[in-house]
Amino acid sequence: MEAELDELVQALRCLPGVGAKSARRMALHLLERDREGARRLSRAVDEAVARIGHCSVCRTLTSAETCSRCADPERDSRVVCVVESPGDVLAIESATDFGGRFHVLLGRLSPLDGIGPEELGLDRLEARLQAEGVEELILATNTSVEGEVTAHYLAEMAARHGIRTTRIAQGIPSGGELEYIDAGTLAHALSGRREY
């Protein structure tokens, strides 16, 4: 195979769920049928990698110092929903009418992997709890073992500041990844949250 084509096929395999056959199919599609789409893809990847970093307040992905949700004065800062990843924020936003604020951990507590409170920057969340008049912390970490451990740790942190915590309802299948749950189940889980 030509070197540039081979490299394109290999590079496409960094995408999740793309094996050798799909990568070859994608590469040939781009070169034979959609070179304009290919150029657009390359530009979009470059722009995103160069500009998108993490919000200084909630740590979700954004190209600004502060993301659009944190900058929006209409959102209720008394309720903060804690999730593991930026994808969880997008999933909750598109599935529910949650109008509060978010905090993204960019991971979960996992002592065996050396991921503790410092690695997740939980001091920043604690500073928000003190500074922003938070009254309810919604624990929307995944229902995996690490997600539950993380939720437990966050509940203790909130308790020290006299803040109420809720946990999204266990309608989500055990061990499931929040980001890929269907909208109905997710909406149900958020509205059915209970005291933690």
Place this chain on the structure above:
Amino acid sequence: MEAELDELVQALRCLPGVGAKSARRMALHLLERDREGARRLSRAVDEAVARIGHCSVCRTLTSAETCSRCADPERDSRVVCVVESPGDVLAIESATDFGGRFHVLLGRLSPLDGIGPEELGLDRLEARLQAEGVEELILATNTSVEGEVTAHYLAEMAARHGIRTTRIAQGIPSGGELEYIDAGTLAHALSGRREY
């Protein structure tokens, strides 16, 4: 959603088989977990689009004037295998020990879509038949209606030059796309080719 992230998700949807959910998942994966992979992908797409064109002899994808197969003096130029797309060349090369030459139509005859012999550059194939001492033309177009019509047209062209034609065996499911057939079926179909 942030503009750059939204644009990346949209751009990823130009890939075949990638819907809204997969595109979002891919974009978040690149930004959260594999920025080096993202940069490599962008570079590979740019390089491939800038450098890869069509072989001046057989019309497959290549970054050179003449592809590596046409430039290889070891390949038997008395046997030419005609396929519809560069992906078919790769499929046959990886599934069989065919050691002859290829010709890529970059399409198939489809009068209803205004694709005739000129659009497929069949004059170039005819020139090869005359110039290269071809003794057998293997018709490996797809088994779709258009593929069969194309094979029939090519057989008549070869007959005018006194060249024997064979058709790859119909072990391939009717209407199937050659490019995505499993290796065993494809190898069987090539070795079982018969007089056309």
